[in-house]
Amino acid sequence: MGANETGPIGQSVRRREDQRFLTGAGQYTDDVTMAREAYVYFLRSPHAHAKISGIDREEARTAPGVLAIYTGDDLVGVNGLPCGWLITGTDGKPMNEPPHPVLAKGKVRHVGDPVAMIVAESLHQAKDAAELIVVDYEILPAVVNGVDALKPGAPQIHDEAPGNRCYTWALGDKGAVDAAFAKAHHVSKVDIVNNRLVPNAIEPRAAVASYSRADESYTLYVTSQNPHVERLLMTAFVLGLPETKVRVIAPDVGGGFGSKIYLYAEETAMVWASKHVNRPLRWAAERSESFISDAHGRDHVTHAEMAVDKDGKFLALRVTTTANVGAYLSTFASCIPTILYATLLAGQYATPAIHCEVTAVFTNTVPVDAYRGAGRPEATYVVERVVHQVGVDLGLAQDEVRRRNFIRTFPYATPVALTYDIGNYDATLDEAMRLADVAGFPARRAEAAKRGKLRGLGYSSYIEACGLAPSNIAGALGARAGLYEAGQVRVNPTGGVTVFTGSHSHGQGHETTFAQIVAGRLGIDIGSVEVVHGDTGRIPFGMGTYGSRSLAVGGTAIVKALDKIVAKGKKIAAHLLEAAETDIEFADGKFTVAGTDRSKAFGEVALAAYVPHNYPLDKLEPGLDETAFYDPTNFTYPAGTHICEVEIDPETGQTSVVAFSACDDFGNVINPMIVEGQVHGGLAQGIGQALLEHCVYDRQSGQLLSGSLMDYALPRADDLPTFKVGTKVTPCTHNPLGAKGCGEAGAIGAPPALINAVLDALAAVGVKDIQMPASPHRVWQAIQAAKSGATVAA
Amino acid sequence: MSIPLSLSVNGKAVTADVDERTLLVEFLRHDLALTGTHVGCDTAQCGACTVLVDGRAIKSCNVLAAQVAGAKITTIEGLAGADGTLHPMQAAFKECHGLQCGFCTPGMVLGALDLVAHHPHADERTIREALEGNFCRCTGYQNIVKAVQTGAAAMAK
Numbered sequence: 001m002g003a004n005e006t007g008p009i010g011q012s013v014r015r016r017e018d019q020r021f022l023t024g025a026g027q028y029t030d031d032v033t034m035a036r037e038a039y040v041y042f043l044r045s046p047h048a049h050a051k052i053s054g055i056d057r058e059e060a061r062t063a064p065g066v067l068a069i070y071t072g073d074d075l076v077g078v079n080g081l082p083c084g085w086l087i088t089g090t091d092g093k094p095m096n097e098p099p100h101p102v103l104a105k106g107k108v109r110h111v112g113d114p115v116a117m118i119v120a121e122s123l124h125q126a127k128d129a130a131e132l133i134v135v136d137y138e139i140l141p142a143v144v145n146g147v148d149a150l151k152p153g154a155p156q157i158h159d160e161a162p163g164n165r166c167y168t169w170a171l172g173d174k175g176a177v178d179a180a181f182a183k184a185h186h187v188s189k190v191d192i193v194n195n196r197l198v199p200n201a202i203e204p205r206a207a208v209a210s211y212s213r214a215d216e217s218y219t220l221y222v223t224s225q226n227p228h229v230e231r232l233l234m235t236a237f238v239l240g241l242p243e244t245k246v247r248v249i250a251p252d253v254g255g256g257f258g259s260k261i262y263l264y265a266e267e268t269a270m271v272w273a274s275k276h277v278n279r280p281l282r283w284a285a286e287r288s289e290s291f292i293s294d295a296h297g298r299d300h301v302t303h304a305e306m307a308v309d310k311d312g313k314f315l316a317l318r319v320t321t322t323a324n325v326g327a328y329l330s331t332f333a334s335c336i337p338t339i340l341y342a343t344l345l346a347g348q349y350a351t352p353a354i355h356c357e358v359t360a361v362f363t364n365t366v367p368v369d370a371y372r373g374a375g376r377p378e379a380t381y382v383v384e385r386v387v388h389q390v391g392v393d394l395g396l397a398q399d400e401v402r403r404r405n406f407i408r409t410f411p412y413a414t415p416v417a418l419t420y421d422i423g424n425y426d427a428t429l430d431e432a433m434r435l436a437d438v439a440g441f442p443a444r445r446a447e448a449a450k451r452g453k454l455r456g457l458g459y460s461s462y463i464e465a466c467g468l469a470p471s472n473i474a475g476a477l478g479a480r481a482g483l484y485e486a487g488q489v490r491v492n493p494t495g496g497v498t499v500f501t502g503s504h505s506h507g508q509g510h511e512t513t514f515a516q517i518v519a520g521r522l523g524i525d526i527g528s529v530e531v532v533h534g535d536t537g538r539i540p541f542g543m544g545t546y547g548s549r550s551l552a553v554g555g556t557a558i559v560k561a562l563d564k565i566v567a568k569g570k571k572i573a574a575h576l577l578e579a580a581e582t583d584i585e586f587a588d589g590k591f592t593v594a595g596t597d598r599s600k601a602f603g604e605v606a607l608a609a610y611v612p613h614n615y616p617l618d619k620l621e622p623g624l625d626e627t628a629f630y631d632p633t634n635f636t637y638p639a640g641t642h643i644c645e646v647e648i649d650p651e652t653g654q655t656s657v658v659a660f661s662a663c664d665d666f667g668n669v670i671n672p673m674i675v676e677g678q679v680h681g682g683l684a685q686g687i688g689q690a691l692l693e694h695c696v697y698d699r700q701s702g703q704l705l706s707g708s709l710m711d712y713a714l715p716r717a718d719d720l721p722t723f724k725v726g727t728k729v730t731p732c733t734h735n736p737l738g739a740k741g742c743g744e745a746g747a748i749g750a751p752p753a754l755i756n757a758v759l760d761a762l763a764a765v766g767v768k769d770i771q772m773p774a775s776p777h778r779v780w781q782a783i784q785a786a787k788s789g790a791t792v793a794a
Numbered sequence: 795m796s797i798p799l800s801l802s803v804n805g806k807a808v809t810a811d812v813d814e815r816t817l818l819v820e821f822l823r824h825d826l827a828l829t830g831t832h833v834g835c836d837t838a839q840c841g842a843c844t845v846l847v848d849g850r851a852i853k854s855c856n857v858l859a860a861q862v863a864g865a866k867i868t869t870i871e872g873l874a875g876a877d878g879t880l881h882p883m884q885a886a887f888k889e890c891h892g893l894q895c896g897f898c899t900p901g902m903v904l905g906a907l908d909l910v911a912h913h914p915h916a917d918e919r920t921i922r923e924a925l926e927g928n929f930c931r932c933t934g935y936q937n938i939v940k941a942v943q944t945g946a947a948a949m950a951k
Contacts, residue, residue, distance in 0.1 A: 018888040021896025022880060024830015024870035028897065031829035124815065202834045202842055202931050203897040254832070254897025255931050287835035507895030507932045673891050677933060681894065684934030709839035709929070717925035717935040722918070746934075 008520025012673030015512045016526075017505070026252040029206040032221045034280035037208070038067055040270055041126035041283070043116040043133055044292065045108035048142035048364040048702020049155060052106055052135060055116065060132035065125030068277050069133070070117045070269065072105035078272055081263055081328070082237040085335035086478040087167050087360075095167035095360070098158035100328035102238065102265045102272075108137070109157055109327035110364050111704055112292025117269050119277050142364040142702030146324030147301050149361045157327060157362045164362045166325055166334070171342040171416055172355035177307075180316030180353050184307035188389040194378045195772045196299035196324070196695040197688075198706070199371050200714055201506075203254020204290045209270040210280035217245045218274060222267045224250040225260045225504050226544020227536050229481070233263040233331065239272060246271065250534040253506035257685070258370040259294045260506065261546050262331035266293070291707045296695060297371020299324040300337065300378050306351075306386045312394050314405050316353040319345060319382055323360045326367035333369045334360065339477050340375030340465070340547075346414035347383035348425045348461045348639055349405040354415045364702045370546060372685055372747040373464070380462040384752035388459070388759065398459040398756070399429060399438070402641075406461075411733075418465060420637045427728040428663040429461060432641035435661035435724040441645070454648040455658075456761025460753035462642070465635035466741030467552030467732075484631035485549070486540040487557030489518065489565050491624035493610035495603030496528045502542010503554030504534050507681075508743065509674045510550060516670055517555055517737070521562045522602055523589030540627050548741030551670065552636045556735045560628030568624060569605045575616045576600050576608060636732045636740035640664035642683075642749035644757040650765060653780025655758060657687055661724040662749060667732040667740035675742045679725050682746020688715040689747070690754035690772050713773075762786075801865050803828070804872030812859050819843045821859035822869060830870040830900045834929070841928030844901035845869050851908035853927070870900035883907055883945035892941030894932035902928050902938055910946045918943070 020026050057069045080099040087095045099105075104115045116133055120126035141155040148154060149164040157164055181187065201223075208221040218241070224230045227248040234248075235241040253260060270281045285293065301322045307315040323337035342356035373380075391401040406425045413419045438457065445455040468474070471482040488500040499518055505511060511531040519526040532538055542554070566586050573591030574581040583594045592599040600608075608615055609624040645659040662679060669675050692713035696705045706712040731738025751772060758774045759767070766786035770778060796811040803826060810825055822828045822845070831854055834842035838856040845854045846868035873881040880888065883903050893899040902925070909916060909924040916924065921942050922935065930938060 012891075014888055015891070017896070018893060019878070019880075021893055021899050022870075022884040022887055022903065023874050023878070024828065024900055026830070026896050028829075028832070030833070031823075033827075200931060201895070201897075202840060202929055203832070203895065204834065252896065254834075255895040257931070284833070287837065287840070509894070677891050677894060677937060680934030680936045681932045682934075685931070708837050709835050710837050714929055714931070715934075716929065717939065718919075718922040720922075720935055722936055722939075723934065 009516055009670050011671065013512055013516055013526065013671055015509050016515065017509065017511045028203055028252045028254055029208060029221045029223050030284045032208045032251065034208065034210055037280040037282050038119050038121060038277060039123040039126050040281050041118045041123065041130055042114045042266060043118065043130045045104065045111060045113040045115055047108060047137055047139055048111050048144065049140040049157065050108050050137040051140065052104060052108065053138050054136040056134040057116065060129040063125065063129040063132055065121035066118065066129045067121065067279065068119040068273065070103065070273060071115065072101050072103040075102055075269070075272060077240065078102055079238045081265060081268065082233055083329035083334055084331050084480045086480060087169055087334045087338055088478065089167040090170050095334055096161040096165060097329060098160040102269050110366055111702060112366060113327065114265050117273065119273060119281060144363050144365050144697035144699060144702050146299065146322045146361045146363055149363045150322065150359065157364060161362050166329065166360035166362060168357065168359045169338050170355065170357040173353055173415060174355045176353035177316040177318050177355040181307045181318065184315055185310040186308050186393060187305050188308065188386055188393045189305045190385045190389050192302050192381065192385055193771045194298045194300040194302065194381055195689065197297040197371055197693050198291055198695050198712055199257045199259035199294055199297060200290065201255030201257055201259055204285040204287060205260065205264065205294060206284035207267040207270050208280060208282045209267065209274040211274040211278060213278070217247065218271050219247045219249065220267060220271050221249045221251060223253050223260050224248065225253065225256040225506060225546060227504065227534055228502060228541050229544050230263055231536050234268055234271065238268055247537040250504055256506045257372040258297065258374055258546060262295055262369055288708055292366060292704055295330045295369035296326065296366050297368060298378060299368050302382055304382045304386045306390055308390055308394065312390060312396050312401050312404050314349055314351040317345060317351050319356040321356065321358045323358055324363050324365065324368060325360050326363060326365045328367050330367035330369035333367060335478065336370050336375045341379050343416050343418050344376050344379035344463065344465060345383060345416050347380065348407060348463050350407045352415065365697055372682065373744040374547065376464040376744065377748045377751060380460065380748050381752050384460045384462065384756065388756040399433060402429060402459065402461050419634065421634060421733040422730045423637060423639050423665060424728060424730050425461060425639060428639065428665055429641040431663035431726050431728055432643050432661050435663060435726055436643035436645065436659065448647055454650055454761040454764055456646050456757040456759065458644045458753045458755065458757025458760055460642045460749045460756065462749040463637055463639040464744060464748050466548035466638055467632055467636035468547040468549050469632055469635045471631050483543060484629050485553040485557045486542040486627065486629050487554065487561045488540050488627040489558065489561040491565060491606045493607060495606045497522065497524065499529060499531045499558060500539040501531060501533045501554050501558060502539055502544065503550040504545040508545065508550060509671065513551065513670050513674060514555065514558055517558060518562065521559065523587065524602060548743040551737065551739045552732065552735055552741050553630060553632055555737050555739060557628050557630035559736050560630050561626045564626035564628060565624060568626070569602070571620055572605045572608055572615065573600045576614065633734050636667065638664060638666050638740040638742065638745055640745060640749060642753040644753035646754065646757040646761055648758065648761045648779060650783055653776035653783065655691060655774050655779055657691065657721050657754065660721050662746065663726040663728060664742065664745050665728045665730055666742040667729060668738035669727065676725055678742045679746050680723055682744060683723055683750050684715050684720055686747040686750025687720060687754055690751040690774060692719060692773050694773050797860055799859055799863050801862055801867060803867045804869060814860060816859045817855055818857045818859045818862055819854040822854060828869050828871050832897055832900060834897065839929065841901040841905060842898050844904045844928065846904055846907065849911065851905045870903060873903070882948035886945030886948060887941040890937045890941035890944055892933065892938040898928060898930045902930065906942045906945060909942065910949060914946060914950060916946065
């Protein structure tokens with residue numbers, strides 16, 4: 001694990017991007033400055049639901065420094081923001097897809113809905129002018145809870161979505177599930193709420209948009225995880241501009257976690273306005289603005305039932321979920337509670353029949369979309385909570401109930417549309433139990449009890465589908481985009497290599513990991529490899545970074561391009577060495593005639609490709625620059641077991657995570673240090689959800705109550721333990737790297753492990769249920785309710 | 795109304811006229827183009843804007859530029875050697891993988907220097923408590939704690 005600047009694949013090479021980040025030389029969007037730039041401020045709705053009967057901006061228009069003020073009616077020819085995935089309901093009809101205007105038109109539907117865009121010489125002037133705009137709101141009743149919004153008489157948010165329903169969708173064989181329940185020995189049931197979260201990347205969203213009259217082109221710097229997708233959606237669906245006239249640059253991006261995948265209103269309005277104002281425009285969200293405008297995550301209400309036989313074998317799983325999608329459909333909102341959720345309900349278990357019905361509902365809240373894990377944490381939470389309940393109901397140890405149901409034969413076709421290629425769930429469970437010192441737990445629990453504390457141990461054996469994934473399957477399921485990735489490898493005349501990738505790094509360390517792959521495969525020094533990402537003006541069309549796909553899909557695209565480089569290099573070397581192409585072997589940076597010591601170094605072949613004096617010009621083009629697009633044949637299936645140990649003070653309800661152990665199978669690992677860092681970060685977010693984070697709206701007024709970092713509890717350093725992490729490897733069978741993806745595992749596995757641990761601890765005092773987050777108040781209330789024999793409040 | 799301001803930033807004397815509303819972070823980022831100091835929130839919670847003022851870590855979003863007249867300011871740009879050699883604390887963050895997206899990192903490193911100045915031999919618990927004013931959303935803090943320990947040990951040599 002030493003610092004190794006030349007080591008290739010499998011080594012913990014220290015990150016090359018760190019030098020600029022550690023010296024303040026990183027270039028984030030808000031660090032970009034341009035001559036004559038003007039500032040943008042968005043006036044947002046203070047109401048959850050209201051009609052706009054008038055907007056008076058006359059006084060604001062003449063305020064000092066004001067250059068322009070735009071409202072929804074000014075954006076002539078600008079379409080609404082699109083949703084990238086069409087879900088077809090159980091009624092056979094497409095989902096209800098109401099317009100999502102860039103700036104509100106006639107109505108506002110959540111606190112934070114943008115109403116006007118003010119452009120001024122300074123930010124202070126823009127804000128001062130915003131205060132002079134008079135918006136005449138006719139306040140309407142609001143609904144923020146998904147279950148409430150489906151009730152008869154609930155306020156109607158969109159004319160296009162009667163009953164606030166976006167869709168009701170189902171997956172699985174209902175008949176088979178009903179039949180299995182009819183003969184079940186026992187049915188375990190859970191009612192669970194997957195709490196709404198605010199992603200809170202530490203860099204707020206920002207944009208700098210400019211227009212060039214010289215060639216009628218636009219340049220947008222933006223905090224994006226996928227600049228090409230951003231450009232495609234903005235130009236083709238919203239602004240009606242040719243893609244060739246818009247360059248989108250996502251420079252250094254300070255964390256994303258899903259929230260920077262989407263096409264947002266702010267940058268779209270700014271690109272449009274940059275031409276009208278003819279000045280570069282800049283905007284950066286304040287944190288309080290992030291809370292009311294960044295897409296939120298989760299927000300499911302679910303009832304789940306597992307039918308089991310007398311030995312604890314799972315017979316069938318039945319799940320009903322209400323998913324709150326917020327006021328509008330964000331870019332990928334529709335596929336999160338369906339395609340990325342219900343398909344994961346088999347978990348690691350050979351449950352023969354599964355049925356899931358999901359109703360997606362509009363509410364007067366910020367739109368909900370993918371947040372680290374995106375559907376898969378929700379599925380894992382359902383499965384692992386109900387599996388825990390089966391163990392409790394049948395008196396089976398938590399590892400035993402899992403072992404009795406693990407899938408052990410691969411490939412395995414689940415009853416919910418996926419085919420797992422490979423895995424070894426016993427291995428990760430065993431290792432997690434060793435890391436967690438499960439054998440020593442009874443003694444630790446007894447010791448805690450002497451101090452008046454309650455100890456609990458909770459398990460979560462998760463699976464996720466990553467490396468999104470076959471475009472043809474996704475298309476059949478409603479995707480309006482492809483899901484491949486692009487990689488370009490440009491060998492320069494002097495042998496240095498520039499790699500252009502369609503995936504984007506915003507903390508994941510691609511500049512190091514991808515360079516390791518290239519250096520390892522070409523047998524060259526890692527220092528001569530440069531990785532370029534995040535600029536539509538430089539990189540080939542790619543889909544960006546989400547769903548733990550960068551290595552499995554983006555890395556494979558680079559490998560495919562490298563294969564083409566080596567294949568062409570062999571042809572060139574064969575000519576130079578006057579040998580048959582079939583006799584040329586490539587290894588350790590050298591092209592060698594098999595069985596001889598005659599060889600040409602990689603650099604010599606590269607030079608010959610660009611200075612083709614002695615070159616087979618009749619058969620081969622000069623140059624050494626190859627591009628590959630890789631569309632995977634299947635998802636990848638990272639899996640593992642996480643074990644959480646908590647200690648609860650029953651006097652205060654305070655829950656401490658005293659230990660957290662995780663054993664994951666990510667397939668082959670390129671950089672163990674980076675992978676471990678991804679696990680740590682995911683665990684912190686998963687523990688954050690289960691213990692601390694909670695996005696709360698007032699059920700009457702629709703106001704966001706947890707609208708700042710003083711009200712919304714992000715995990716701090718002293719909220720978390722030192723994690724014990726390990727890996728087991730079953731290489732992915734269908735990509736050449738054997739890689740599966742690691743970015744989301746922690747956020748997926750941790751929440752049920754923690755809540756199951758809390759339930760294990762509180763079982764001693766009679767508590768049977770608790771919802772996330774397990775805040776001191778909730779835990780204390782649950783203990784008091786159990787003491788008094790009352791039903792525990794959610 | 796603009797007011798005259800003299801102070802030292804990263805060892806260099808700086809004089810400027812600033813609007814009285816100007817925050818220290820705005821002065822550093824806009825007037826001096828020291829964009830390594832970041833803004834992550836509006837309630838002085840996140841710590842991304844942490845700089846050293848006369849050796850003490852403070853949140854530069856929460857103080858007016860005018861308030862630090864005459865002070866010695868150190869930002870993240872002022873730590874490495876002229877040849878790019880990292881300060882031992884910066885080097886420790888790299889060695890221990892104590893950063894991912896890099897946005898909280900400048901504040902973390904400067905906060906760590908304040909911590910080490912007060913607790914050169916801090917244990918894990920002390921470090922975790924001392925980092926309460928700095929959010930990181932990427933690392934889960936584990937490698938940051940390790941980096942602070944490693945950096946402190948290197949600085950003690």
